[in-house]
Amino acid sequence: MATDIRIDYYPTHEHEGIKFRRGHALPFGATMVPNGINFSIYSSAAISCTLVLFERGEDAPFAEIPFPEEFRTGNVYSMIVFDLDYERLEYGYRMDGPFKPEEGHRFDKSVILCDPYAKAIGGRDTWLATPNWDDVYPYRSRLVFEDFDWENDHALETPIEDLVIYEMHVRGFTQHPSSGVKNPGTFAAIRSKIAYLKELGINCVELMPIYEFDEWENSRENPATGGLIVNFWGYSTVNFFSPKAGFAATGKFGMQVDELKTLIKELHKHGIEVMLDVVFNHTAEGDHRGHTISFRGIDNKTYYMLTPEGYYFNFSGTGNTLNCNNPVVRNMVLDCLRYWAADYHIDGFRFDLAAILGRDQNGAPLSNPPLLESLAYDPILAKCKLIAEAWDAGGLYQVGSFPAYGRWAEWNGKYRDALRKYLKGDEGMVGEMVQRIQGSPDLYYYRGPTASINFISCHDGFTLYDIFAYNEKHNEANGENNNDGGNDNHSWNCGVEGETDDPEINRLRHKQIKNALTLLMVSQGVPMILSGDEMATTKGGNNNTYCHDNELNWVDWSLLEPKQDIFHFAQRITKFRRAHPVLRSATHFEHRDYVGSGYPDISFHGTQAWQCDHSESSRCLAFMLDGAHAKRGTILDDTIYVAANMYWDALYYELPVLPEGKKWHLAVNTDMPSGQDIFEIGKEPMIEDQQRFLVGPRATIILIGK
Amino acid sequence: MEVTIKDFDEITILEVKGNIDSKTAPEFERNAKLATDKSEKIGLELSQVEFMSSAGLRVLLMIYRNIKAQNGRVVLIGVSEEIQDVMSTTGFINFFTIVETLDEALTVLKQA
Structure with missing residues (x-):
């Protein structure tokens, strides 16, 4: 066959018994090619680069191959290495260059760096399995097979106004012993709950972060409870192209990619779309005191927004800020989303703290942010839903003014606040409610109701039940003396703070949940509910449960029985919305009769x-x-x-x-x-x-x- | 890993012993190719396989695709519970008929 006679299928170089040759600059990352693997990585300021190869799980690398200078094209190092066992291989890089923080450089060739374009990460293969703390390379780049058999599956392309979004955490959804599933807390377990999701009537699941993160990040003993505080929510990305291995029952075999794709294919088969909550505003490397995992050691100045002194801007509230409107980083984000849309058949993305994506390299808001524009006009993403959390931790609040390019929808924070205030009986809310139930034309006059993702509760803040059971947050279990989490909950406890035996109060709480669900489902725009709200789950008044791998975040399925009136109601009101197209307009009302009725x-x-x-x-x-x-x-x-x-x-x-x-x-x-x-x-x-x-x-x- | 090929009239059975991973998958694939070249009815006897990696599962799917293109049939025999679990979680199981014994496999394949 013609493909067998290409001369680049054969090595030209050898180092410590490993055969290699000049590689291809594109695509970035590690790619299987005949007889070998093509490695390609860029750095604008490194002076040399070394490829480091490990047998899976081994303490020491079996080879370190410096890139010969002639293998560099511009700022890109590439090489093909032959005869590697791609399934057992873990690889990384060492980059040499200046350590001059004031100039933006933090190279350290003693550190083995994770490939930003790796497609799977080893090291945290099983959720909370104790890692090897002395590992020379804790988050290890791996290769994956990219040959999944999708059969006739493709993204569903449901009109956004016809969606009912169900926000869930992969582990939280089924980890509770009451879930009754085989592999609790995993992608596979969600698959066994598809019948339940259909019974509820939702047609889109939005998965809280599933990009590889480290649940051990900032882990510590909880002074309040003695338990372990971990990074449960996962808003801290280690690698943007890799699904979280610890969310897969088969993560220990390195098959998380197949498991996730199988889940997506199966959800699609049942008419349920899959959205990902993606976190492109910062990474897990933290500030100048944080660990160097990848980006910092490869090209600090390119990947991060830096102060003139070389420290990290902190618009994310988590230590660093990804430099999204740098053209190189912008392309990485684009490559990443294209990969998830094309290779994982993802239907849409919700961008965490998306206002950051509209800031320039010095942090100033841009009127025409190139990244947002690129995403809006990208051919591969053309049918994907793009949803912004239109604010950031640096004080930029863009609900209603997020640069939309006719494509972007927003988490409508004003909808949430108005509904909560109206429901608890605040005065002066009718005028605003008139706007909110119409799809907020006051905010989205030119964009239509489809720009408004309506929600009353989400992972961040009180559960729907807690909105009617607590006046104040109760975050003591987070170990910060109740100082973390927002204070603007707009909640009302209906008479008693927390749980009560008073039947009148409990009746009112249930009624309020039903009021909330009703108004949500009859509002124009796109409704989103938080997983568990359909059975009135509680977090005991904690409005910031990011750090708990326990009942505070695990959906308690045993509530389905005592709270069945809520579940029945949620199920029927969801179906009511889906049965009535008059509730799901793609355009704003005109307040007149234009059909002659x-x-x-x-x-x-x-x-x-x-x-x-x-x-x-x-x-x-x-x-x-x-x-x-x-x-x-x-x-x-x-x-x-x-x-x-x-x-x-x-x-x-x-x-x-x-x-x-x-x-x-x-x-x-x-x-x-x-x-x-x-x-x-x-x-x-x-x-x-x-x-x-x-x-x-x-x-x-x-x-x-x- | 060892592969033995046995013929039962128009049916070919591959008996596999040992683990199928990226090291042994190429040999498994070569043997499977020999079988699929001469037969459209294939049984894979896997009761002595303890572990199958991602690469191993892919060879199974290649055999399935190859045989399906010839309108044939593939049956897996004696797959351990653990491997069935992984196959189910990763979706590979949806493509296959799995039976307990060789006799069952021969019955299914004869009817195909």
Whole structure:
């Protein structure tokens, strides 16, 4: 065959018995080529580079091959090494160069460096297995097979407004003994919960960080409990191209890539998209006191934003800031996301502290950030959802103003705050709620409701249950004297701080959870719920559980039984949203009748029909969505009327008159006990009084006109 | 690792002893190629395989793809529980019929 006669399949050099030759500069990383492996890495300031080769798990390398000077092209070192056992190989680099922090350089050739483009990392193969603390090379670059058999799978490309996102932590989702799965805490275990996810009705899982991180980072004994504090959430990347081995049941065999791809393929088969929470704002190397793992020792000045004195800017709140708008780093981020989209069939990305991605190399916000623009226009990422956490720890808050290029959506922090305040009965919230339930046109007028990821709870902050069980955070278990975590929780404990036997308070809490889920699912935009909220999980009022590998972060599946009213409600309200296209508009309302139905697309009401009371003391919000305007009049849906009463007494709401022949039917009434609080689609009972409805204290109803 | 090839009329059985990893996978692959060249009905007797690495699983899938292209059939025999577990977690199991004994394999393959 023609491919066999290429002359670069044969070595030209030898060093300590290892045969090699000049390599290919592209692609970066380690790539299998016939008879060998092509290694390629860049550094703008190194004066020499050495390839270091290990047999898997061995203490000492079996070879160190300096790159001959003629193997360097520009700033790129590349070589092909022959006859390596790619499955057993671990590789790294030593870079020689100046150690001059004031000039931005921190080279140290005594350190073996992890390849930023490695596709798997060895060293933390099993979650919290005690590492070899004396390892000369703790996070080891490995190769993976990139030949997964996807059969006919591809990204689902569900319109974003049709998604219901379920945010979960891979380990937290099934690690609790009550999960009843075979390999708890792993990618494989999520696969065995697919039937559950479908039963719940969600169609997108957003995985909290799964890029290789070190759960041992900053680990210490917890002074409050004596237990171990670890990096559980994983917002601290060691390598951007590698899935976390410790999240795979087969991580100890180095098969995490196949396991994750199998999960994604299986989720897709069931119509569930996969989004990744990605952390490109900083790395696990910390500040100037941190360990050199990779980037710092390869090209510190390129990868990090540095102060004029050579220290690290800390816009991430975690020690360093990745220099995302440096053209070289920008390309790495792009290569990385393309890899995950193309090789892992990922449907979308949520960017942690994404405002940082819009800062220039000195930290100043850019009006036209090249990285964000590149991602928005990239051909491989063209159908991926791009979602920004539109703020950072350096004080840049861009909700509503994040540079979007017609592509980017945002975690809508203002939605979260407004909903929480309205639900707990704050005054003066009706006006803002009118914006929020419409997909926040005040924030996203030109971008449409699809720019708004609506949520009331997420991993960061209280669980949905805790929002209605705690006034204050209770973070003592984090070991920082309750000083960590935000204080702006906008929560209300319904009368008693924490757990209580008081049936009235517990009833109110359940009702409030149902109110929250109802308003979330009838809001335009894209709803996101936190895993566990559907069974009212609690973190005991801790709003910053990043460091706990225990019940604080593990979903307790035994709650499904005692909290079944919440689960049934969550399941039905999710399905209600998915059954009604009028709730899922891709464009903003026009507040007029543009299809000739006799009703505007949306109208606002209160205790009196057609009159919404925006006054300071009002806690009444009602709105009607005209079914004839669903998806801009292309689909005929039922008309939906929602009334929320966050006043402490029941109030009569006058109902808008339906067209001749149609009647109001009750879909939801959160004031009713389980069984009568939400009705199955198509089985909603007609209400007796078609003129008015008594909405209970702190309750929400949905009527459908059909 | 040792591979023995046995023929039962139009059916070929490969008996594998030892571990299949990146060191032994090429030889396993060569033997599998010999088998798939002459037969479309293949049984892989794996009861004496204790460990199969990623490379080993890939050879299985190559055999499957090769035989499928010829409209043939592959059956795995006596796969240990641990290997089945790994195959299930990594998705490889979805492509294969797994039976306990040689007799069962011959029955399945005869009907194919």
